Amino acid sequence: MKLHELSLKEQLNGLIEGSFSSTELTEHYLNRISNLDKDLNSYITVTADLALQQAALSDERYKSSKALPLDGIPIAHKDIFCTEDVLTTCGSKMLSNFKAPYSSTVVNKLSSEGVVILGKTNMDEFAMGSSNETSFFGPVKNPWNKEYVPGGSSGGSAACVSAQLASAATATDTGGSIRQPAALCGLTGIKPTYGRVSRYGMIAFASSLDQGGVLARSAEDSAILLESMSGHDPKDSTSLKEEVPSFLDSIDSPINGIKIGLPKEFFERDLPEYVESSTKEAIETYKNLGAEIHEISLPNVDLSLPVYYIIAPAECSANLSRYDGVRYGYRCEDPKDIEDLYMRTREEGFGSEVKRRVLIGTYALSAGYYDAYYLKAQKCRRLVANDFSKAFESVDVILSPTTPGTSFKSGEKSNDPIEMYLQDIFTIPANLAGLPGISFPCGNHDGLPLGVQLVGNSLQEAKLLQAAHQFQKVTDWHNKFPEV
Amino acid sequence: MTIYNESWEAVIGLEIHVQLATNSKLFSGASTNFGALPNTQACNIDLALPGVLPVLNEEVLKMAVKLGKALNANINSPTSFARKNYFYPDLPKGYQISQMDKPIVEGGFLDIELEDGTSKRIGVTRAHLEEDAGKSLHEDFEGQSGIDLNRSGTPLIEIVSEPDISSPKEAIAYLKSIHSIIRYLEISDGNMAEGSMRCDANVSVRKLGSKELGTRTETKNVNSFRFVEKAIQYEIERQISEIESGNTITQETRLYDSQANTTRPMRTKEYANDYRYFPEPDLLPVVLEDSFIKEIHEDMPEMPTEKKLRFIKEYGLSEYDSSLLASDKDLANFFETVADESKSAKLSANWIMGELSAELNKENLNILNSKVSAKQLGLLIKRIEDSTISGKIAKDVFEKMWSTGNEIDAIIEKEGLQQVTDLSEIETMVSKVINENPGQLQQYLSGKDRLFGFFVGQVMKESQGKANPSQVNEILKKKLKE
Numbered sequence: 001m002k003l004h005e006l007s008l009k010e011q012l013n014g015l016i017e018g019s020f021s022s023t024e025l026t027e028h029y030l031n032r033i034s035n036l037d038k039d040l041n042s043y044i045t046v047t048a049d050l051a052l053q054q055a056a057l058s059d060e061r062y063k064s065s066k067a068l069p070l071d072g073i074p075i076a077h078k079d080i081f082c083t084e085d086v087l088t089t090c091g092s093k094m095l096s097n098f099k100a101p102y103s104s105t106v107v108n109k110l111s112s113e114g115v116v117i118l119g120k121t122n123m124d125e126f127a128m129g130s131s132n133e134t135s136f137f138g139p140v141k142n143p144w145n146k147e148y149v150p151g152g153s154s155g156g157s158a159a160c161v162s163a164q165l166a167s168a169a170t171a172t173d174t175g176g177s178i179r180q181p182a183a184l185c186g187l188t189g190i191k192p193t194y195g196r197v198s199r200y201g202m203i204a205f206a207s208s209l210d211q212g213g214v215l216a217r218s219a220e221d222s223a224i225l226l227e228s229m230s231g232h233d234p235k236d237s238t239s240l241k242e243e244v245p246s247f248l249d250s251i252d253s254p255i256n257g258i259k260i261g262l263p264k265e266f267f268e269r270d271l272p273e274y275v276e277s278s279t280k281e282a283i284e285t286y287k288n289l290g291a292e293i294h295e296i297s298l299p300n301v302d303l304s305l306p307v308y309y310i311i312a313p314a315e316c317s318a319n320l321s322r323y324d325g326v327r328y329g330y331r332c333e334d335p336k337d338i339e340d341l342y343m344r345t346r347e348e349g350f351g352s353e354v355k356r357r358v359l360i361g362t363y364a365l366s367a368g369y370y371d372a373y374y375l376k377a378q379k380c381r382r383l384v385a386n387d388f389s390k391a392f393e394s395v396d397v398i399l400s401p402t403t404p405g406t407s408f409k410s411g412e413k414s415n416d417p418i419e420m421y422l423q424d425i426f427t428i429p430a431n432l433a434g435l436p437g438i439s440f441p442c443g444n445h446d447g448l449p450l451g452v453q454l455v456g457n458s459l460q461e462a463k464l465l466q467a468a469h470q471f472q473k474v475t476d477w478h479n480k481f482p483e484v
Numbered sequence: 485m486t487i488y489n490e491s492w493e494a495v496i497g498l499e500i501h502v503q504l505a506t507n508s509k510l511f512s513g514a515s516t517n518f519g520a521l522p523n524t525q526a527c528n529i530d531l532a533l534p535g536v537l538p539v540l541n542e543e544v545l546k547m548a549v550k551l552g553k554a555l556n557a558n559i560n561s562p563t564s565f566a567r568k569n570y571f572y573p574d575l576p577k578g579y580q581i582s583q584m585d586k587p588i589v590e591g592g593f594l595d596i597e598l599e600d601g602t603s604k605r606i607g608v609t610r611a612h613l614e615e616d617a618g619k620s621l622h623e624d625f626e627g628q629s630g631i632d633l634n635r636s637g638t639p640l641i642e643i644v645s646e647p648d649i650s651s652p653k654e655a656i657a658y659l660k661s662i663h664s665i666i667r668y669l670e671i672s673d674g675n676m677a678e679g680s681m682r683c684d685a686n687v688s689v690r691k692l693g694s695k696e697l698g699t700r701t702e703t704k705n706v707n708s709f710r711f712v713e714k715a716i717q718y719e720i721e722r723q724i725s726e727i728e729s730g731n732t733i734t735q736e737t738r739l740y741d742s743q744a745n746t747t748r749p750m751r752t753k754e755y756a757n758d759y760r761y762f763p764e765p766d767l768l769p770v771v772l773e774d775s776f777i778k779e780i781h782e783d784m785p786e787m788p789t790e791k792k793l794r795f796i797k798e799y800g801l802s803e804y805d806s807s808l809l810a811s812d813k814d815l816a817n818f819f820e821t822v823a824d825e826s827k828s829a830k831l832s833a834n835w836i837m838g839e840l841s842a843e844l845n846k847e848n849l850n851i852l853n854s855k856v857s858a859k860q861l862g863l864l865i866k867r868i869e870d871s872t873i874s875g876k877i878a879k880d881v882f883e884k885m886w887s888t889g890n891e892i893d894a895i896i897e898k899e900g901l902q903q904v905t906d907l908s909e910i911e912t913m914v915s916k917v918i919n920e921n922p923g924q925l926q927q928y929l930s931g932k933d934r935l936f937g938f939f940v941g942q943v944m945k946e947s948q949g950k951a952n953p954s955q956v957n958e959i960l961k962k963k964l965k966e
Contacts, residue, residue, distance in 0.1 A: 101528065235539060
């Protein structure tokens with residue numbers, strides 16, 4: 001078996017047993033990247049020198065029996081995580097020259113566990129998009145079929161793990177940016193409870209919705225990586241103080257008796273037949289694993305998309321104000337005065353989807369509109385969250401398709417923002433409620449993968465990983481990889 | 485109520501920004517020291533680098549609770565933060581973290597003393613926490629602007645009054661009262677020149693007796709007590725004359741120009757009309773436990789008003805003296821030390837507000853830097869009280885203490901200034917003076933009573949001022965009759 005075909009867990013065992021070194025593993029990935037990524041465009045920056053240095057240090061630690069928990073595992077970071085002395089662009093022209101002077105908590109945590117950083121992955125500009133077509137650094141291709149999109153906004157992270165150009169990758173999810181690309185690229189992706197992973201150094205899109213997480217090949221690999229990323233961070237006031245349990249400890253336990261809820265509002269939607277049949281098949285698999293299936297109702301869940309497209313743009317309109325050409329990042333040529341500096345820097349530095357959302361958000365917060373839009377959206381957000389709380393009184397997890405279909409062709413939805421926004425119809429509710437969600441592969445249609453999503457109650461990541469792992473023990477959708 | 489031009493009255497509300505004396509900034513660990521080299525006290529968070537997050541400095545909560553209690557106000561719990569959005573180069577995030585719906589302090593009041601001795605209650609609408617912006621420097625950069633972000637993120641509390649103030653004098657009384665409170669609480673140095681206390685004035689005028697409020701203007705950038713008074717005065721007169729010449733008042737933000745003593749409209753670039761406030765998603769609402777509030781309240785020092793009342797009761801001082809001494813915590817402490825040492829409160833108050841104040845003013849010194857310590861001044865007064873020295877000589881001694889820094893008793897001894905209280909010694913001097921001035925004696929005896937003063941003067945001169953004047957009087961009277 002080739003090194004890139006091994007799972008993260010298998011690679012870790014191989015490193016521990018000395019079957020291969022981190023340097024060999026890292027070089028192997030770097031070679032694959034230089035051979036394959038020109039076409040895929042999953043990386044914005046490849047940090048080859050840094051990776052080889054880290055790998056060499058890792059090999060030394062193995063030799064002196066001082067290995068760290070994730071020592072020598074080559075991963076990629078979404079280019080939204082500030083990485084000291086490394087270009088951190090957030091997929092934008094605005095930050096195309098920005099070398100971060102500090103590292104995010106996620107990067108620091110994983111580095112202190114010994115990971116090797118292969119590079120920074122491509123993404124929709126400022127994480128706004130569902131197809132990775134809004135990146136200033138060009139679109140990312142879906143490794144399963146290069147005419148198709150990998151999903152977004154963590155499209156680069158998904159494509160690079162799917163194409164086996166990294167063992168796993170970090171990602172972020174504001175409305176589905178981990179789970180949707182996981183579904184479209186045949187990966188397992190988990191967005192933990194809001195506050196579980198520190199947002200410090202993770203470039204903000206919509207602060208009350210953004211959450212870091214993982215894109216990996218399996219629930220098991222996700223569990224390993226997520227455990228190392230999670231935990232309270234005093235630098236993030238919204239970070240949760242609760243202890244992080246070992247996600248691996250419970251992953252092997254059977255799930256018989258688990259109560260799975262199927263929200264009727266989701267299943268009443270007009271979905272393609274292949275989505276319905278794959279989802280039904282997944283439900284059957286769970287029944288065979290001993291799960292109890294219940295129909296449930298989330299009566300206000302249909303409000304999710306409109307609510308999201310008020311709150312997320314509102315927060316982003318403020319979060320993106322700092323990109324003004326004054327202190328760092330892109331600055332327009334020869335500004336006449338401060339007004340001109342602002343206007344042209346932002347006009348030239350932001351792409352159209354970012355501008356669209358900044359405008360929507362600015363409008364929604366304006367005097368005279370605030371009550372009708374932002375305040376109302378906040379109230380509706382609470383209604384959606386309450387629906388989930390109520391549902392979790394009777395079920396353990398909630399199952400639905402991750403996306404309304406498999407991937408779509410590049411350019412197909414780029415001119416229709418509403419059609420694009422509908423990509424996240426099943427994933428957004430979990431962000432609004434701050435709940436953990438996981439997507440994992442459950443089928444394939446016309447050569448493109450399909451995902452199923454489980455949403456858990458607050459802090460129930462372990463249960464989600466366990467349920468996904470048990471599914472993966474009896475299915476092999478997660479073991480299928482595209483030929484690249 | 486002050487009536488302008490016989491038929492107008494002014495309605496004034498103040499917004500006072502107080503810089504809280506924390507060691508580090510409101511949402512970052514950077515230092516807040518004044519006067520450091522530009523941009524040396526701005527960390528990643530103050531620079532608003534991508535990805536940074538604010539973490540509340542909890543010291544400010546204690547300070548705000550103290551202030552709230554001193555202003556007889558409610559403390560909101562939970563209290564929450566909001567983003568105030570506007571673009572300006574010295575505002576790195578493009579928004580200021582402030583408070584909107586749930587300010588930490590709400591609904592208080594302050595009783596101020598007016599010149600005629602009456603007091604007036606001024607409502608305090610709210611006091612909220614917010615971060616300061618940096619500074620834009622427009623000079624010395626040849627067509628460009630410099631930005632210093634050292635001040636960016638410094639904690640401020642903005643105290644908003646009700647429009648209960650009706651004259652510049654009242655505004656100053658209110659401002660001074662707030663100044664005194666924040667100094668008492670040690671939550672700010674209140675230095676207006678350095679900008680640690682800043683004041684914006686909302687001013688409108690209306691016809692006397694009218695119930696409706698006129699259109700108001702907000703005057704910014706007033707950085708001394710005197711300028712606040714002048715700026716408000718100017719603004720009232722300007723508005724009255726505008727209206728009287730048939731114009732209307734525009735609701736706008738104006739800047740005070742202290743050199744020209746005028747106000748002018750701020751360029752619209754310098755402020756925004758719509759700040760698009762919304763709850764700050766990076767900070768959770770802060771819950772202040774009752775026990776936390778109670779503990780702070782119980783720990784609070786005596787406030788100016790309480791202290792004033794105590795001075796009246798305990799030391800028997802006049803309302804005026806008490807109020808003046810209690811207005812400044814350091815001055816009040818100084819007074820108490822002097823009074824305890826001298827055992828004469830009235831004399832202590834007189835000396836502090838007389839000779840000592842004069843010397844301090846002459847050298848522009850703070851009471852804390854007085855060259856004569858409170859203990860030494862107390863001792864000086866004690867020496868007057870126990871008749872060691874006369875009141876007249878005490879003034880010379882005080883000047884020597886001030887200029888040399890020597891201690892009172894050393895000066896008295898070295899210069900031999902002890903008052904002569906030995907009766908026989910005084911009798912000798914009195915007899916000598918009478919004998920040496922037969923002409924004056926003659927006139928005195930023939931009824932020119934006014935010459936008594938002449939004899940007192942001569943005896944005092946003979947004693948080089950050291951004779952006890954009342955003893956001199958007594959003995960003179962007796963001897964002149966003989």
